[in-house]
Amino acid sequence: MRKLFLVFTLQLCLFSFSQNKQLLYGFSEIPQSLMQNPGGKIKNDWYVGIPLLSHFHVNVGISGSTVYDVFADNDVDFNVKLRNAVNSMEPTDFYGFNQQLEIFSGGFAFGSSFNKNKYISFGMYQELDFLLFFPKDFAVLALEGNQSNINRFFDASDLSLFADVVSVLHIGYNKKVDDKFTFGVRGKIYSSIANVSSTKNKGSFVTVPGENNVYNHIFDLDLALQTSGIASLIDDENSDVSNDVDVLKKRVLFGGNLGLGVDFGFTYQLTDQWSFDASLLDVGFISHTKDVENYAINGQYTYNGVNPLFSPADDGQTADDYWSEIEEDFEDIFTVDTTATKYTKWRPVKFNASLNYAFGKKQSQYCNCAVDDSDYLNAVGLQLYGISRPKRPQMALTAYYYRHVFNGLRLKAAYTIDSYSFNNLGLGMSAHIWGANFYVMADNLLQYKNVYDAQSVSLQLGFNYIFNKK
Template identity: 45%
Template sequence: MYNFTSVPQSLLTNPGADFKYEYYFGVPLLSGISANMGSTGFSAYSLFANDGVDFNTKLRDVVFSTTRKDHLALNEQVEIFNGGFKLGDWFENKGYISFGLYHEFDFLSYMPKDLAILALDGNRDYVGKVFNLGDLNVKSEMVSVLHVGYHKNVSEKLILGARAKIYSSAFNATSTKNSGYIYTIPGTTTAYEQVIYSRLKLNTSGISKYTAEDYDGDVVSDIRKKALFGGDLGLGFDLGFTYYPQKNVQLTASIIDVGFIKHSKDVESYTYEGVYKYEGINPNFISGGTTANIYDEFKDAIPLDTLFTKYTTWRPTKLNASYQYSFGTSSDEDCVCTGQEKDYKNAVGAQFFAMSTPRTPITALTAYYRRSLFSTLQMKATYTLDNYSSKNIGLGLSANLGKFNMYFMADNLLEYKDVSKANSLSFQFGFNFIFKDNNEPN
């Protein structure tokens, strides 16, 4: 989608994109639908292949073949409405306004490797190993985003844009700042010495009332109401630009979702914090039947507490940058490009993408080729190196039927022959009505 300016939604990836139409509006609920999934280290096939191997064996293989840096990420986005229009006539050049509302769901979890090994095997065979409780790192959120953007050609070579956003969080669950350890070593006076140091915390908002025993409402209806700015609120912004050092050379960059959400409604935080030291044989913390009330001592040393304090989360910030070289002059009848690009049928380029996470950023480098096939059809083919795959080939199409625009895009096309083996998949499509500027050549 980035810099695919025949599609209005490209403004959401760069508010300073070279996009010049009189006005446009999206088909409500159908102007932009996207979903993507990415998993490093394993695929669905690794766990669920019908190959006669026991699931527990597959699970162990996945756990021991991955690292704490591997992660699972899910995202889906649905536009409720979207539109834009030019301010003043073409010669006044007062800029362009775009606006809209979209719903977004995010989930990100890193592999809790040490905790998974401890759950599968216990610590009997790992005397001397330190299990890192900080491996637990997970976040999930559903938000609605109301936005308004402005961009303007400040010169023949430079376009600047900005977008303001209001976030409304329907629910959030975040556990990303954990620390602690568990280790067992041979004791000096007893069989074993075991130490547990825990600083675990799960922050939640908008969830606790649905898990209460006396809740008798409609979960779907309640979340829908929260999504329409009945949840926790936050603010954010996007910035971007397009620059032409030469007529057929283009540089772009954008930073998206620099923002936060203040969680204060229906807030509950759960903590396991404390230190416990035990000397003797390995205690059974589950049954509570050990001598000397070891189980009660453990609960007193590392209690489960519930807090009701406000907290703040930051949105996953995305950074984009691209270089593009255009070539192959065309007649106006052949070209559906906009702005400085209207004299060229072909373009090749490279794009860099990075997104912040609680640990290391998710990054991608894409090479692409874009071509105007007909006066009403544009194509963009991509090859991407990212955290998930080294053979990610994607394709995007944008077609205009009169004022009606439709677009379809998908990544990792080679994996569609067996999606269960794919480490990442993404697609997006939508439908808009676009009205060209009467003073601009078609």
């Protein structure tokens, strides 16, 4: 039973994410790049995203031991592989899942007939964001038990998780002030569909030699779990799947817990070939006031009834009896406070910045010279990314190469160093056929040969109709 629990925990902790979209950032031919920098360059007069198809993004990954490390068929004992995997990971390792689906989007330029230097973009998307830090002390306790860890303090703060499903309605404004400076801002209304948060846990558990019993088990706990949008779905005994789906649909637009946010960004043309840009995203909060149910355990407890091993088989006690007895004892000594107290959660703030160098003018077919009014065909640069997280920020550094192959095809290759690996190679493509635009982007291409041993996998794709500037 203990090993099954540990395997389940470890499998969960094999997946992590950062929400970094380094391939999309700065890819100005794709309208969705404005979501990464509202002050980015714009190369269209207007566009409309194909509903539910204009942008889809999913990202999973690994910051510690992989599935392959535990389940590889390599003649190594499973218990040894499991123990090595747990011991190699740290409480700062994390796992999770991030997914985005754009419901609708659009944008248009406006201004004077000779200088349309302003741009409005708008849309709505749904996002699922899940994060769990590896609870190492809990995993060690499940693997080794407490009998071999007498007087060792197990840290309850290792347990840290966050899950949120939101829809976001947004509108952005972009202005090209002059040939050097462009800025943008985007306002957002968040509608939380469901939220679970337990990120500020404290306390410890220790087993010490006892007086009346072999061991005393001492708990000093300050644990809290906040939820919204969950209780009504699991408490209603008469509810069915169709009713739950209807409830979730109503929460997508102003039907759930609401919040506000803002994005900022700019681009500065240092020279004709050098440019610098930066953005700050999701500076905002969500106030959880509806369907709130919170749970807390706070206090010091001493228990001397847990035997680290099952009783002898000849006494007739089964495993179910053993665990039922422990459960009853714990319910007697632990008091779980349940409240409906409102709470506010800040969104994970994201930061992007890049330095870019463009080169290679398009050559005229009539002479050995460049076409003066054309864009550069190539660009290289460095991008820095960061996102706020409960224990510490997550960072990534990307080097990229961009190539304008011809009018209908652009490519971007990137090499990223992040929390997962030092060999993240990605490739993005944007294709234009008349007004139709299709793009697809993927990370960690070298690891697709064995996804069970991959550190992270990311995919983005979408369809738009774009009317480009002449």
